[in-house]
Structures are given as C-alpha cells and as structure tokens.
Amino acid sequence: MTYWLKNVVEPNLASKTAANYEMFARLYIVPAIGAKRLDKLTVRDVQTWVNKIRALCQCCAQGKDAARPVAHSNPKRRRQCCAVGKCCASKHSEWTVHDAYMTLRAALSNAVREETLSRNIAANIKMPVPRKRKVKPWSVDEARTFLESARTREDPMYPAYVLVLVLGLRLGEALGLRWEDVDLANAEMSIGWQLQRVAGKLLYRRTKTDASDATLPFPEIVTAALRARQRARDEARETAGDSWQETGLVFTTASGRPVEPSKSSAIGWIRSRCCISALYGPRTTSETTEAQTGEASLAWAFRWVEPRRFELLTSCLQRRMPIMLDLRRRRSAV
Known part of the structure; x- marks a missing residue:
C-alpha cells in the first residue's frame, strides 16, 4: 500500500x-x-x-472516545462511551x-x-453500490427568499450564494474565482480554478477535468452581486492598508487572504439544496438563470448551447427536476 x-x-x-x-x-x-x-x-x-x-464500531476501532480527556468542563468533550465501557455502536x-x-x-x-x-x-467480492441520499431541493420561491434575505441582512457571502444558486458553482470554484476570470462588461466568467483544503494544506489548483472548465454567461443578478462584491473589496482594502494581501480572488477575508473552504460549508449545503445542482458535473448550459423582476428575483431559464445533448439533459431533468421542467414549459408558453 x-x-x-x-x-x-x-x-x-x-x-x-x-x-x-x-x-x-x-x-x-x-x-x-x-x-x-x-x-x-x-x-x-x-x-x-x-x-x-x-x-x-468505528469509535472503538479508531479510539475516538479514548482520545478525549477523562475530565473536561464540557461534558460532551470528555470520555463518555467506548472508553468507559459503554460502546456507542457507531x-x-x-x-x-x-x-x-x-x-x-x-x-x-x-x-x-x-x-x-x-x-x-x-x-x-459482492459489493453493492449504496443508494445516494435524496435531498429535497429548494423551490424557486425558496431560493429567491433565501437570496433576498441574505442581501437584506448584508451577508458578506451573498455574492457567493448568488453564484452557487444561479450558476451552479461548486464551493471550491466559487472561492477560487479570480477577478481576472470575470468579465463584467460582457457578463461572462471562466471557471477553471478551485480552492481546497487537503490534508491540512490550502491548495489552489485547476478543476479536476477539462469538462469542469467552462465560460459561463451570467444574468444581471450576478453582475449586480459581483459589483457589490467589488465595492466591498475596495472598502476592505482601504481599511486594511499595508496589511492587505493581494490574491486576486473574488472572495477574500478582511485582509485579502483566501476564504477558508473548511469554514464555508454553508455554501456547499446551499448548493445541495439548489434545484439545478445535479446538472453541474460537466457543465452543459451556457445560461441557467436570469433576473426577472429586480436584482434578487430569480427565473430559472435554460438556453441549450449543445443541441446534441438536449435529449440527455431532458432525461436528467425529467428524472430529478420536475420543478425545472414546469418552469421551462411556462417560459416557452409566454
């Protein structure tokens, strides 16, 4: 080994x-x-x-409970199961x-x-493939409500939420996005890098496969969110002064350093609730959502740029995203 x-x-x-x-x-x-x-x-x-x-029991095998201290002010952090003869059967x-x-x-x-x-x-060896846990995706109204709430309370990660819900970016791709890859004038961005924490090291690396790379046009809601992010970055840079560390990343801490992926699990959770997240293995659409009535209103819209994949994508949608198909039918009827 x-x-x-x-x-x-x-x-x-x-x-x-x-x-x-x-x-x-x-x-x-x-x-x-x-x-x-x-x-x-x-x-x-x-x-x-x-x-x-x-x-x-993985707790017994890996000594998880034994690694806890015998005494601790927090009862949940002291030995409580396998190490004291009460196997938790984990x-x-x-x-x-x-x-x-x-x-x-x-x-x-x-x-x-x-x-x-x-x-x-x-x-x-007979080894069945486990079934994936099904996650109920957000409806369009739920996604819109979340974004409106995040914008209203001035959540600093609001632009990241927009990228995740509107364009389907993964956590590492959102945190690894660079300003040089964003063209606000033409409303396009290139996705080719990601930020990951692996084995205790913070890595900035290319996306896993060429199929993960994509140039994505984006709607007005994304443009507005990124411009707001630009203003926030300029203010933070001015406040930080000499302590500012220029990385070129869209999302940074108050001192310009990369945002820690392990502390941004909320973005991954939000993406798991996104109606369109299942489409984003290899990207297959150039535009997935657009602003309908104002900056924080979403209307999911599909414009297929690869007709030969239409049948495959339709099958995926029919199987996993009936809400999306219904919205697309309504859009076509207008």
Whole structure:
C-alpha cells in the first residue's frame, strides 16, 4: 500500500483523491490486512474484511472516545462511551465500507498492471453500490427568499450564494474565482480554478477535468452581486492598508487572504439544496438563470448551447427536476 500511495497515487491523481485513498488505507486496510502477502490474499480474506468493517464500531476501532480527556468542563468533550465501557455502536455507513473496498480494489488493480499479481481477487467480492441520499431541493420561491434575505441582512457571502444558486458553482470554484476570470462588461466568467483544503494544506489548483472548465454567461443578478462584491473589496482594502494581501480572488477575508473552504460549508449545503445542482458535473448550459423582476428575483431559464445533448439533459431533468421542467414549459408558453 505504501508503494502504491507514494509512487502511483500521489504523482498521478488529484490531491483530494490521493488524500482520500491514504485515509482509507491508513484507517481500514493496513490495520486489518496490511501484514498479509499479496500472493496469499484470498477472496475469502477480502470478504471477511468487508463484513468486519460493516459490523465494527468505528469509535472503538479508531479510539475516538479514548482520545478525549477523562475530565473536561464540557461534558460532551470528555470520555463518555467506548472508553468507559459503554460502546456507542457507531457503525460505518455503507458509503464508507464501499469506498474502503474500492481503495483496496484500486491498489490490487495496480498490482495486476505491474504484473505483481495475475488477477484482482477483490473484483470477485459482492459489493453493492449504496443508494445516494435524496435531498429535497429548494423551490424557486425558496431560493429567491433565501437570496433576498441574505442581501437584506448584508451577508458578506451573498455574492457567493448568488453564484452557487444561479450558476451552479461548486464551493471550491466559487472561492477560487479570480477577478481576472470575470468579465463584467460582457457578463461572462471562466471557471477553471478551485480552492481546497487537503490534508491540512490550502491548495489552489485547476478543476479536476477539462469538462469542469467552462465560460459561463451570467444574468444581471450576478453582475449586480459581483459589483457589490467589488465595492466591498475596495472598502476592505482601504481599511486594511499595508496589511492587505493581494490574491486576486473574488472572495477574500478582511485582509485579502483566501476564504477558508473548511469554514464555508454553508455554501456547499446551499448548493445541495439548489434545484439545478445535479446538472453541474460537466457543465452543459451556457445560461441557467436570469433576473426577472429586480436584482434578487430569480427565473430559472435554460438556453441549450449543445443541441446534441438536449435529449440527455431532458432525461436528467425529467428524472430529478420536475420543478425545472414546469418552469421551462411556462417560459416557452409566454
């Protein structure tokens, strides 16, 4: 596992992917079957290991409760379950079990490619793919109400919320957006960079794939929000004086430094509630929303720039976004 992580994963995969592989190897694979020779590993060994992960209390296995102090002023932060003989039976989710298995399978696949093994025995394991948890998306009215509320209370992240809800930007893409990639005069922006916290390091890196890159036209509500953000940046820069750190990012702290992604989970949560978030794997539309009546009013509108993908997108919408289709029909009828 050490060879695979250091010589295959780290040099060739994205930092976040490499960090996830390292975590699953360190917590689940190496402690259980790391001492076993590859040529001695059997299907039964792997199946037993998978079943054990499912049944194991992760608090006991990882010493989570034992790592807490015996005494603490906050009762919730002192030892309270497994370390004091009261197992909390905190089982792993099916996704955790699945991802640990897929990490082992990827490592064994590499061993097959390098001819260390003749076959990948993990491929013979029965491992169902867990069903994704369904999240009820916001309706258009709910999204509009949220944006109006954020603007009214002068939330400093209001422009980021607009980018997420209107253009479907991901958390890292919103925080990694640079002013040089925004053309307010032509109402366009280029998405190609993201800001991420990986293994304790703040990384500014390109989006994962070329398909993630996109030049997005945007409606007036986005223009207004970004201009407001410009004014806020100028005021903050003047107030900070010599302590201002120029990064060129659209969203910064009061001193010009990048906004910490790990402290911006609200943006990711908001995106999960967005009606159109499921469309934004590879981007497939040039304009997704437009202002209808004023800066904070949303009307979801679709203008397909790739006709050959229309059938695929329509199928996706019919399956996951009936609200969007209804709005599109109403727009066409006007």
